[in-house]
Amino acid sequence: MVQINIVTREGETIRVKGAEDVSVMEAIRDAGVGELLALCGGARSCATCHVYVGRDTADLVAPMGEDENDLLDASDYRTELSRLSCQLKLTRGLDGHTFVIAPED
């Protein structure tokens, strides 16, 4: 299991565990954090799974694909650290890393 930290929109930090290869979105959802809507279930068509990663985390996750980039462009809250959590797989290297849930568009 990989353990990550999730910061909610209210600023609460929650520790979440998930198996390797599960997406960060799935780990958050399975932990019962309802504010991450993830409406499309990971099909890269909603952007309601928007999170911010740390600078040290950005190098550890898969590069952003074109679809993800296009979806994030539609968000008013996009930053250089924005990612779609459904596109980020949990790996051992992410143990202890933090993901911040972005404001809702």
Ligand code: FES
């Ligand atoms: S869950 Fe819809 S794009 Fe990630």
